[in-house]
Amino acid sequence: MSEARGPSERRRTGAAPRTVRQVPPAVPVVRRVSVRTVLRTPFTRRTWSEAAYCVVGLPPALVGFVLVLVLLAVGTALTLSLLGAVVGLLLLTAALGLARVLAAAQRGLAARLLGERLPGPPPVPAASGPLGRLDVRLRDGAGWRSAGYVLAKLPLAAVQLYAVLGLWVATLLNLSLPLRWGLLGQYPDHGGGAEASVVNPLPFGGGAPHITTFGGTWVAFAIGVGLLLVAPWPARGAVAMDRWLLHGLLGPGALESRVRDLEETRALAVDDSAALLRRLERDLHDGAQVRLVALAMSLDMLREGLGADPGTDAPAAGGARTEGGAEGARTEGAGTEGARTDGVRGDEGGRSPVDAARLRRLADTAHRNATEALSELRDLARGIHPPALDDGLPDALDTLAARSVLPVRLTVDLPRRPTPAIETIAYFCAAELLTNAIKHSGARGVEVEAAQRDGAIRLRVTDDGRGGATLGGGLTGLLQRVRTVDGGLDVDSPEGGPTVVTVTLPPHA
Amino acid sequence: MRVVIAEDAAVLRELLTEMLTERGHEVCAAVPDADALRAAVAEHRPDVTVVDIRMPPTHTDEGLHAAIDIRRTHPGTGVLLFSQHVETRYAAQLLAExxxxxxxxxxxxxxxxxEFTDALARVAAxxxxxxxxxxxxxxxxGGRQSDGLGALTERERSVLTMMAEGRTNAAIAQALYVSAGTVEKHVASIFGKLGLPASEDHNRRVLAVLRYLRA
Structure with a gap:
């Protein structure tokens, strides 16, 4: 199953290097074992670190096995006896907790000696109340799988230790027999003839050949050479078994790793789009907006040039300026009126060529269009990325509050700055909720609160309006937006008010 | 007027320079960033500077900080900030002093x-x-605050608004199509409601505007 999915998983994770994990090759690769490989294997680094892994594994495996088994057994027995159910369940959770700790140590060892870097499981999720905590701990899949590994590891560790110690000791003894016989004289002749035997590493077939002459010791040596070449492979087999268990029980499950992948790619997508919008706003600001300002300015100069009428313009200039400004102050679209008045004045001045008046009208229209485009473009840019956000969420919320037509009481306490994507979402939530309060609630005042707890951001907008808001319409859109980063939105709006909308956001996507 | 322009967009920088020169003003320097602006002001001591708020390197509010610095170090140089967006908190920072x-x-x-050159001339003066x-x-x-500003009538508020824009009574009268006397009456009423004692007229005017801007 996992092998069949191998290639597609690798392709998906290939885009994000940090999510790459160990995936067994899709097609079992039949490697040709060359003589060279066989000769070199006993002396490779891998062989020795695998051997080390096998040797150090047994004592902790034994301790872990006993502790976890005892806790599980006693816990289960007590739980089933009903009388000690509480203690029993606590012992079970202790067993699972211990299994998690042991599993973490095992992952560390595997990473160091086997090069198996397995991401650990997420911590046990937080829950409220003693029963809730007990529940999530008992249903902790990672904990149970860890316990499974700890229990399976003991027999495996025994085999591993034997595979290493048994074989290597036999190899060394056999290899050194000529030396021990000839030089060290470990096998003196006590009359009945010297006798030694080839050491057999296997637990069976004990009838190893006996050696009675020095020449015979070379047979043992030859067997020792053979054993030396063979020695790495049982250990490798036992370690392969361990790798399989590690992946199966201590690695992230297929679903878990998929979730992890999705979370990471989603975070990338969210951050990317925030950065993209910011760049878009900056491009508009540095490009189109500047061009339009320059265009409007040139058109105004052109208009002035066309309308330069010494008879009427010069004395009225001061007044006309002030007038234009005042209109600007009262209504944004006042340019129309001013332009018309100016046009009429041009006609009155009796400037003979009709063309001049016409050109002037055209220039007026063009100028008006340019300034209107400018203000539309500004609103658009603000909708894409409010420039105030560049200085952080507190300043942006401050700007928002200042722009609101209702009095806004703003409290911001954000000691750590969230990522830009989160800031943008928080800002747009606040803006939307503020608009809602103004449009629909009939409130006289709004309170906006932004606080941080355990890194998570809580944005709360309270209004003293008529209440009765439900999670629909605009709020659904907000909820969707908030959910793209695993945030939450909670509406509390009893009939008659007040309405409290709380948005929670993680510190990063 | 002797003017220094700081604007990172070359198109606008050149057009502003051309426009001001055409109108008989002297553009001593036109620079693309805040550091060059500080240097140019120190060198030329202009009457007024035109400063874009968003300039390199961070493209946020360099221009504002440069403007505040210039007001502090060269009180003789007026500063006209201009920007694609106006933010009240920038205005508040700028007006704080x-x-x-x-x-x-x-x-x-x-x-x-x-209108722009007119505003520039006002700032220079x-x-x-x-x-x-x-x-x-x-x-x-300000209208939401209680320190007298809330008591202003619609008309009085628009008069005060124009005072904040830097207009004279005569200009306000022209803009609102009323007589200068009516404007004076409004101004007196504003001073009364804001509780500004009758002393030197100009001082009260500035105080009223500041009260209004800081509210």
Whole structure:
């Protein structure tokens, strides 16, 4: 199953290097074992670190096995006896907790000696109340799988230790027999003839050949050479078994790793789009907006040039300026009126060529269009990325509050700055909720609160309006937006008010 | 007027220079960033500077900080900030040390060349030029406060708004199509409601505007 999915998983994770994990090759690769490989294997680094892994594994495996088994057994027995159910369940959770700790140590060892870097499981999720905590701990899949590994590891560790110690000791003894016989004289002749035997590493077939002459010791040596070449492979087999268990029980499950992948790619997508919008706003600001300002300015100069009428313009200039400004102050679209008045004045001045008046009208229209485009473009840019956000969420919320037509009481306490994507979402939530309060609630005042707890951001907008808001319409859109980063939105709006909308956001996507 | 321009967009920088030169002003320097602006002001001691708020390297509010510095170190140089967006908190920061010789306009206002040069001249002469958008927004803010501003009538508020924009009574009268006497009556009523004692007229005017802007 996992092998069949191998290639597609690798392709998906290939885009994000940090999510790459160990995936067994899709097609079992039949490697040709060359003589060279066989000769070199006993002396490779891998062989020795695998051997080390096998040797150090047994004592902790034994301790872990006993502790976890005892806790599980006693816990289960007590739980089933009903009388000690509480203690029993606590012992079970202790067993699972211990299994998690042991599993973490095992992952560390595997990473160091086997090069198996397995991401650990997420911590046990937080829950409220003693029963809730007990529940999530008992249903902790990672904990149970860890316990499974700890229990399976003991027999495996025994085999591993034997595979290493048994074989290597036999190899060394056999290899050194000529030396021990000839030089060290470990096998003196006590009359009945010297006798030694080839050491057999296997637990069976004990009838190893006996050696009675020095020449015979070379047979043992030859067997020792053979054993030396063979020695790495049982250990490798036992370690392969361990790798399989590690992946199966201590690695992230297929679903878990998929979730992890999705979370990471989603975070990338969210951050990317925030950065993209910011760049878009900056491009508009540095490009189109500047061009339009320059265009409007040139058109105004052109208009002035066309309308330069010494008879009427010069004395009225001061007044006309002030007038234009005042209109600007009262209504944004006042340019129309001013332009018309100016046009009429041009006609009155009796400037003979009709063309001049016409050109002037055209220039007026063009100028008006340019300034209107400018203000539309500004609103658009603000909708894409409010420039105030560049200085952080507190300043942006401050700007928002200042722009609101209702009095806004703003409290911001954000000691750590969230990522830009989160800031943008928080800002747009606040803006939307503020608009809602103004449009629909009939409130006289709004309170906006932004606080941080355990890194998570809580944005709360309270209004003293008529209440009765439900999670629909605009709020659904907000909820969707908030959910793209695993945030939450909670509406509390009893009939008659007040309405409290709380948005929670993680510190990063 | 002797003018220094700081604007990172070359198109606008050149056009502003051309426009001001054409109108008989001297553009001593036109620079693309805040550091060059500080240097140019120190060197040329201009009457007024036109400063874009968003400039390299961070493209956020370098221009504002440079403007505040310049007001502090060269009180003789007026500063006209202009920007694609106007933010009340920038206005508040800029005005924190006084409203004399400062201006803050939306970039769109350049599109009305006459009005823009007029504002520039006011700032150069130690006056104030605030964008109508800013003033309306501050007014909306001020209207909610209780320190006398809330008691102003609609008409009085628009008079005060224009005072904040830096206009004289005569200019206000022209803009509102009323007589200068009516404007004076409004102004007196504003001073009364804000509780500003009758002393030197000009001082009270500045105080009223500041009260209004800081509300």
């Amino acid at each position: 006084g409203a004399a010789g400062v201006g803050y306009l939306l970039k769109d206002r350049v599109a009305n060349v006459a 130690g006056g104030t030029a605030l964008d109508p958008v800013i003033v309306t927004r501050l007014a909306a803010d």
